[in-house]
Amino acid sequence: xxxxxxxxxxxxxxxxxxxxxxxxxxxxxxxxxxxxxxxxxxxxxxxxxxxxxxxxxxxxxxxxxxxxxxxxxxxxxxxxxxxxxxxxxxxxxxxxxxxxxxxxxxxxxxxxxxxxxxxxxxxxxxxxxxxxxxxxxxxxxxxxxxxxxxxxxxxxxxxxxxxxxxxxxxxxxxxxxxxxxxxxxxxxxxxxxxxxxxxxxxxxxxxxxxxxxxxxxxxxxxxxxxxxxxxxxxxxxxxxxxxxxxxxxxxxxxxxxxxxxxxxxxxxxxxxxxxxxxxxxxxxxx
Numbered sequence: 001x002x003x004x005x006x007x008x009x010x011x012x013x014x015x016x017x018x019x020x021x022x023x024x025x026x027x028x029x030x031x032x033x034x035x036x037x038x039x040x041x042x043x044x045x046x047x048x049x050x051x052x053x054x055x056x057x058x059x060x061x062x063x064x065x066x067x068x069x070x071x072x073x074x075x076x077x078x079x080x081x082x083x084x085x086x087x088x089x090x091x092x093x094x095x096x097x098x099x100x101x102x103x104x105x106x107x108x109x110x111x112x113x114x115x116x117x118x119x120x121x122x123x124x125x126x127x128x129x130x131x132x133x134x135x136x137x138x139x140x141x142x143x144x145x146x147x148x149x150x151x152x153x154x155x156x157x158x159x160x161x162x163x164x165x166x167x168x169x170x171x172x173x174x175x176x177x178x179x180x181x182x183x184x185x186x187x188x189x190x191x192x193x194x195x196x197x198x199x200x201x202x203x204x205x206x207x208x209x210x211x212x213x214x215x216x217x218x219x220x221x222x223x224x225x226x227x228x229x230x231x232x233x234x235x236x237x238x239x240x241x242x243x244x245x246x247x248x249x250x251x252x253x254x255x256x257x258x259x260x261x262x263x264x265x266x267x268x269x270x271x272x273x274x275x276x277x278x279x280x281x282x283x284x285x286x
Contacts, residue, residue, distance in 0.1 A: 023068025031060025044143025
């Protein structure tokens with residue numbers, strides 16, 4: 001995980017706020033237009049209370065603001081981290097090479113596997129709209145009855161999409177290409193860096209779906225952190241050995257200086273003792 005400076009945190013906050021503002025404004029505009037069109041087109045919608053209509057408008061703005069703020073936040077994180085930029089560039093190059101050698105059917109299957117959950121949600125919304133348009137032609141049904149009838153049709157159509165999605169999930173599980181995988185990494189709170197933790201992470205891809213485990217960003221981050229820890233330990237060992245050598249050299253110098261001093265003292269004592277002996281001998285001769 002990259003630690004951000006205070007300036008980077010402020011820039012990240014500004015980008016997130018910018019995305020939320022843009023998304024919220026667009027969502028409010030779309031929600032307002034949708035409510036006004038529904039107000040003119042459908043009789044049952046005109047019978048709704050004003051707070052409920054306001055809730056529909058604000059919900060559209062809130063949803064769009066949250067989604068767009070998250071997109072801007074992730075985009076800034078990718079741009080500010082060189083590892084992410086390199087990873088996504090390498091992944092995009094690999095995907096382009098894979099797509100070049102696949103047929104249209106294989107690319108369609110990959111798209112369905114990758115965007116399965118968006119397809120489920122989109123198919124439910126589309127089938128709901130189509131079914132409501134078909135049911136709305138019946139003039140003998142009331143508004144609530146039309147909504148219930150359209151929802152039944154939409155659920156029936158969505159059920160087929162869910163079955164196809166389940167088939168993709170089963171196929172990915174058998175081929176070990178599911179959406180989630182287990183990665184192991186060193187516990188950052190362990191001072192000895194020996195305890196390993198496991199985490200369920202989503203395979204990195206343009207959206208949901210399968211990806212190559214060897215190119216997983218988490219594994220690259222863990223490998224980079226392990227390399228930094230090894231380099232740091234090597235520097236500590238070098239510093240300790242150099243400090244130990246310096247201490248040994250200083251100790252040897254001190255011991256040699258002490259030996260020299262002791263030798264000089266002995267020489268002085270022997271010199272003074274010889275002088276005293278010569279004086280005694282001269283006095284005896286006299």
